[in-house]
Amino acid sequence: MEIGDRAILACPPTNPNALLEGTGVPQYVPTVEHALATCEQCGTDVWIGPRQRQARVVLGDGAAVLCMVCAIQVQRQRGCVVGHLGGGDGRPRLS
Numbered sequence: 001m002e003i004g005d006r007a008i009l010a011c012p013p014t015n016p017n018a019l020l021e022g023t024g025v026p027q028y029v030p031t032v033e034h035a036l037a038t039c040e041q042c043g044t045d046v047w048i049g050p051r052q053r054q055a056r057v058v059l060g061d062g063a064a065v066l067c068m069v070c071a072i073q074v075q076r077q078r079g080c081v082v083g084h085l086g087g088g089d090g091r092p093r094l095s
């Protein structure tokens with residue numbers, strides 16, 4: 001299935017703080033409910049959240065797991081905004 005027809009699950013890469021350094025964006029900390037996944041486009045390791053995993057189960061091949069960087073590129077090509085599934089209130093995963 002073409003990526004253009006699929007729901008994009010945009011996941012933070014496992015090194016987001018390196019990418020965000022100097023931008024003033026707060027450090028990203030995954031929760032204990034996040035799991036590791038792989039960006040389908042570039043192969044980067046990403047954190048996938050519980051709601052994104054649920055969406056993937058429901059949508060099956062209709063969903064694409066992408067890192068934030070690839071998700072933004074696809075979003076630009078489509079010219080539309082990617083919705084947010086909410087969440088972000090889980091217990092932080094301690095490193």
Ligand SMILES: [Zn+2]
Nearest residue numbers: 039042067070
């Ligand atoms: Zn990617």
